[in-house]
Amino acid sequence: MxxxxxxxxxxxxxxxxxxxxxxxxxxxxxxxxxxxxxxxxxxxxxxxxxxxxxxxxxxxFNSSSQLLAATFERLLPQVIPPAPSTGSLRDQLIELLNRQASLFAEAPLHVTTLAWLALGPTANSSAGDGTDTSAPTGALRTRVIDQYRQPFDAILHSLQAREELDDFDVELAMCQLIGPLVFARMTGLRSINRDDCEHVVDDFLAAHQRAHEAATGGRPQPPTTPRG
CATH class of the missing domain: 1.10.10.60 (Homeodomain-like)
Structure with a gap:
C-alpha cells in the first residue's frame, strides 16, 4: 500500500x-x-x-487588485455578533443594527471595503498580463458578506421571526435594515445613533407585520421559512 x-x-x-x-x-x-x-x-x-x-x-500578487484585497483582509476588524438573546425580535434587531452602526463609525475602513467591492477593480488595478484577478476579490467579498449574514441569519431565520413576520426575502431584509447605515456613513449625511436604529427596525417590522396580517387576515399561521 x-x-x-x-x-x-x-x-x-x-x-x-x-x-x-x-x-x-x-x-x-x-x-x-x-x-x-x-x-x-x-x-x-x-x-x-x-x-x-x-x-x-x-x-x-498578480495585480494591485489582488494586493488591495489582501490588504483589506488584513485590516478588516472582526464583526462580533451579539450574544444570543431571549428578548423580543425588535430588541434583538435593534441591538444588532446598533452594533453595525458602531462598527461603521469606529472602523470606516469597513465601509471603504464595501464601496471598493461594489465598484469592482479600478482602472489601475489590472494585472496587465491577462491574469484573472477575480479570485482574491471574490474571496474578500465572500468574507464580508458572511460577516454580515451570520448574525442576521440567526435572527431572521428564527422561529420568532417566522411567527411574527410575512414570508420575506432575507437578503432583501438585510438590505432594508443595514442599507440606511451604509448610505449615511458613505455620504456623511448623518451619524447614525441608537434612536435611528430603532426607527429603521420599527419601519421594517411594521411593513412586514402589516403584510403578514393582511395575508392571514389576522389569523395565526404555521411558521414559514424566509427566502434567501
Whole structure:
C-alpha cells in the first residue's frame, strides 16, 4: 500500500525572505490605504514605500487588485455578533443594527471595503498580463458578506421571526435594515445613533407585520421559512 503523499508547503511558508517581503508590501499598502484611500495603493507607491522590487511584488500578487484585497483582509476588524438573546425580535434587531452602526463609525475602513467591492477593480488595478484577478476579490467579498449574514441569519431565520413576520426575502431584509447605515456613513449625511436604529427596525417590522396580517387576515399561521 502506498503511503499518502505529504502536501508540499507553499514557498511563502518555507522561505523567510518571502514572508518578510510580503509583510513589508502589506504594511506599506496598509499605510497607504489608511492615509490616502484606495487610489493611493498603486504598484509604484507600494514598491517605493516598502523598498521591495516590482518583480518581487508580482511574485506575491498578480495585480494591485489582488494586493488591495489582501490588504483589506488584513485590516478588516472582526464583526462580533451579539450574544444570543431571549428578548423580543425588535430588541434583538435593534441591538444588532446598533452594533453595525458602531462598527461603521469606529472602523470606516469597513465601509471603504464595501464601496471598493461594489465598484469592482479600478482602472489601475489590472494585472496587465491577462491574469484573472477575480479570485482574491471574490474571496474578500465572500468574507464580508458572511460577516454580515451570520448574525442576521440567526435572527431572521428564527422561529420568532417566522411567527411574527410575512414570508420575506432575507437578503432583501438585510438590505432594508443595514442599507440606511451604509448610505449615511458613505455620504456623511448623518451619524447614525441608537434612536435611528430603532426607527429603521420599527419601519421594517411594521411593513412586514402589516403584510403578514393582511395575508392571514389576522389569523395565526404555521411558521414559514424566509427566502434567501
Amino acid at each position: 502506498t503511503a499518502p503523499s505529504t502536501p508540499i508547503p507553499d514557498d511563502d511558508e518555507i522561505d523567510p525572505r518571502r514572508v518578510r517581503s510580503r509583510n513589508r508590501l502589506l504594511d506599506a499598502a496598509a499605510h497607504l490605504l489608511s492615509t490616502g484611500g484606495v487610489e493611493a495603493v498603486t504598484i509604484d507607491a507600494v514598491t517605493k514605500a516598502s523598498k521591495v522590487a516590482r518583480t518581487t511584488l508580482y511574485r506575491h
